[in-house]
Amino acid sequence: GAALLTFLESTPTTLTARAALARAADRLAGETATAPRLNALRIAYEHLALPLQRESATVVLRTGPAEASDGDELLAIVATTYAQARRLLGSVGEMPIPGEEHLPLQVLIFPGQAAYRDYMRAFTSFTVDVDGIYDVQQNTLYSYRRRDGQTANTLAETLRHEVAHAVTAAYLFPGQWHTPGYHAEPKGWFDEGFAEVLAAQTKPDAPLQPHPRHLATICAQPLKPALADLVALRTGYDQYGTFDYPAAWALMHFLLAERPAVAAALISAWRNQTYHLSNWPTLGGWSDWTSAESDWHRAIERWCRL
Incomplete structure (x- = not known):
């Protein structure tokens, strides 16, 4: 013993x-x-x-x-x-x-x-x-x-x-890791980002708390994460490599804390199996990838000034 x-x-x-x-x-x-x-x-x-x-x-x-x-x-x-x-x-x-x-x-x-x-x-x-x-x-x-x-x-x-x-x-x-089609759409950004949002919550009944380490990492980077690359990322999730946890956290924190209607639409699409990467911006009500990314990046800039 x-x-x-x-x-x-x-x-x-x-x-x-x-x-x-x-x-x-x-x-x-x-x-x-x-x-x-x-x-x-x-x-x-x-x-x-x-x-x-x-x-x-x-x-x-x-x-x-x-x-x-x-x-x-x-x-x-x-x-x-x-x-x-x-x-x-x-x-x-x-x-x-x-x-x-x-x-x-x-x-x-x-x-x-x-x-x-x-x-x-x-x-x-x-x-x-x-x-x-x-x-x-x-x-x-x-x-x-x-x-x-x-x-x-x-x-x-x-x-x-x-x-x-x-x-x-x-x-x-729906389904499980080895179910055929389970990984047809990259889901690491949501699954790992959501998990990192929860990891930071020491007060579950309060407004969502930021993840201090991930926020510091994001703010220290010379370039902000590319949205289209992040939501298509498989490396470190269903493929070998290292996943970008800070970026996934930043996106999910943004959606859940500041764009809850967008988060709800994406959540519903995942559950109903209607989610498609190609439709990501329009699911959130943005006209294109550029406008969606700009909206997210403006939030990051605001967080980093606090």
Whole structure:
């Protein structure tokens, strides 16, 4: 137990090998579907790493170490963010996509980065080099505790970001990641921008707060983001590379805070599967890309003067 909580390396450990052996044994026994050996190993690891559990009507949160006293606070962050994300979607957030919302949302917060990476390598197919992940197939959010300054995002910011993905999966984007046609229209600008808007909200009942780090990044750039390039961006979302999170945040904050009618039209188009990149300006009531971009850039200029 002590080794689990203090181990600092992020390279594969014996757990990775044990999980591989368990998978092989399940396969040889013809039990790949139920995977009893792998699941027994996973449950044992979760019991050790995540001894605390807190629940609400919509969330089951497990965390560690055993002496942690902030379980109720973390549960509240997840539950209030889920509700706020639904409110920001307007009428679309009132009714989930049929068959896509599976409550309660499962949240696993590991006691440190090493335990998190160990678990993710052993029991999932996801990368370990991110602060958190929402797995829509398992309806589970994974993250970990971190020291101040250890990562760019705090644990609370990561939780709010990933909860936003859970909400868009259940309420906004029909289908799932590998569903044919799911990525026909680039959706990273909305999905990641919306998640970054939620990440910054420490006062869910107040007007939308800006994201200080992203705002500083945008204001320091010699050129403002190109709108047409941003909403067509796939790199770092459904294609390999690095996504432009500051620009996506800036666009979604602008739409939600200053052009709510435009945001509502885009949200409705996504949900009804009538969204098309080529129609982006007219969906928002602008005559063309130039006028839409200019409107957005004027808002950025105003933010940077404050």
